[in-house]
Amino acid sequence: MFRTLRNLSTGEKYSRSGTLFFISALVLIIAAVSSAFLGVVYISPIEVTKIFLSQIPYLGHYFSAGIDVAHQSEIIVYLREPHILGAVIIGAVLGVGGAVIQSIFKNPITEPYMIGISSGAALGAVLSIAIGLTILGVYTLQLLAFLFSALIVGLIYFFSLRSGRVPIVYMLLTGIAVSVFVSSLVAFMLYNSPNLASTSEVFFWLMGSVDTITWAELIPVALLSIASMFILSLYSKELDTIQLGEDYARSVGVRVESLKIIALTLVTISVSAVVSISGLIGFVGLVVPHISRLIHGGSNRKVIPSSAILGALFLILAYDVSRLIIPPKVVPIGIITGMIGVPFFIYLLRKLAGGYYAD
C-alpha cells in the first residue's frame, strides 16, 4: 500500500481522499471492535459481539438472552469498552492537537506537549501522588494534572506576550525553558518524597496507560475532547493560511492573534483532558499528522479529520500490542508508542516521503 501511495502525485492523492477516509474509518472500527476480543480473560468473539449488541438501547434485550456468564459482560462493559474508547479519544485528540500545533508553529517537528502540557500535567500528578494531596476527592490526580497543565500553558503564553502579540518563536523557546524548570521542580519533589512507592507510581503515570480509565473519567473527557476537535476542524482554512506566515495570513484577512488564542486554548483543553486520565503517551502528536499529510497532502481540511482517525487507530494498535507482548502483564502504552512509532516513522520518512521534506 505504501509503495502505491508513494507513486501517487498530490493530485491523485486528492482524488482518492474520499476512498482513503472511508477505508481508514472502516479499519478503525474493525480494529476497535476486535480489540475487545483481546485480554487476560478469554471471551469468545461471539460472546463479545452479543454483549455489544445487548447494550443497544430498546433493542438490547433481544440479544442479552444468550450471554453465558454475567461477569464476562462486566469485563467488557466496565473494563475493555472504556479502555478502548479511551484509546480512541486520546489518539484522536493527540493527532488533531499535533496537526494544529504544527500549523500554528509553522514547524513540522512540534507537538502539543511542547507548549507546556506535559510538564504541567506531570507537576499536577506529582503533587497528587508524592505529596498525597486529596483535596479534590477521588479524582484529585486527574483534576490537578488538568489544571496544572492548563496553568503552565497559560504562564508560557503570558511570558511570551510582546505588545499584544505572541511571536511564535518566543513561545516555543519559552515553552522549552519553562518545561525544563517545571521538570526540575518535579524531580526535586520526587527526590524529597518520603516514600519510594510514590516515585514508582509517578514513573508509571508518566509512561502513560489506558487500562485504568473508567467510564466516570472518560465521559467528561470525551465530551470536552469531541467539542474541542469539532471546533478546531472549523478553523482549518485559517490554520492553512497561518502556516504560510503570520504576516501573509494577516494580509489576506485572518485575525492571527485571535486564531492563536482560540487554537491554543482548544488544544490545551483537549490534550490536558486526555493526559489527565492517561498520563503522558508520547509520539502520537508528532507522527500522526505527518502520516496524514503523506496520504492526503498538506491542507488541514483533510489533515485534521485524518489525524483524528489515524491517531485513534495508532493508539488502538499500540494498546493491542501492549496487552499481547508479555501476557498477562499490560505494558504501559506510552512505551509501545515509542517502541513501534519511532521505527515506523523513520521507515515512512525514508521509504515514502522521498524529497517531500528535503527542504
Place this chain on the structure above:
Amino acid sequence: MLIEASSIEYSINRFKLGPVSFSAKGGEIVGIGGPNGSGKSTLLRIMLRLLHPTGGYITIDGKNLEEMTQRELSRRLAYLPQTLFSPLNLSVQDVLLASQYSLDKRSNKLDTIINRYGIEELKHRDFNSLSGGEKRLVMLIGAISQDSDAILMDEPDTFLDVDKEIQVMEEIRNLRDSGRSVIVILHDLNKLAAICDSVLMLKSGKVIAYGSTDDVLVPEVLERIYSASFRTEQVSGSMKIDAFPRKKS
C-alpha cells in the same frame, strides 16, 4: 479609490523612516525605489498594518487604516510578498485558496482563475516543489484574484527569467488598465521607468523625491541617492537609464 499616506513616520532602534506622504489612485502604478535599507519594505509593512506608524496616518477613500477590520483591509489591499514558504507542504490549490481567505465562495472562483492563467498542471503540485518563477506566478495570481482595490508588491521581479519577468510586468500593466491601483517596490530603475506613473525614491528613511516618473528618474535626483553617475535617453518611446561608476574629483 484613493490611498493617501500623510506624513507617515516610524522609528525602531536607530532607524527612522519619514515623514513620508504620497497617494495612489485607481488605475495608477506607484513605484517605490531606493537603495537597500532605505525603508521601502518598512513602508509597505506599515501600509499592511503589520507595523504601526509612530506618526501620521494612512487613509483609503477617507477611512483610516487603523479603523478597518482585518477582513476589510484585505479586501482593499492585497499583498504580494517577496517569498512564500509552506513548511507543511500545501499544494498550489491550497495556497491559492489561502490567498482568497476573505472572499465568499472561493472554491467556485478557484477553477476559473486556474483556467484563466492556464496553470491546471500546477494545481495539485506541492507548492514548495515549484521553481522560483512558478512560485512567483502562483503568488501573483493569488494576489490578483483577491479582487482588492489595490495590490502592494515587494520586488515582484526577483528570481525571474526574462520570459516570466515580461509576463509579470504585463500583468501589472493589466491591473492598472482594469482600474486597480498597484504600489510596487522595484530595485531596477529601468523597470520603475517602464511601468510606473509616479515614483517615490527613499534613502536612509528619507524621501528624496516624489512625483511623476519623468520628473523623478533624472540624473540629478538619482545621483543624490546612489553613489554613481547616471545618463537617461529615450529609446523607442521609453526612457532608458544607464548607471556608471562615479569619477573621482
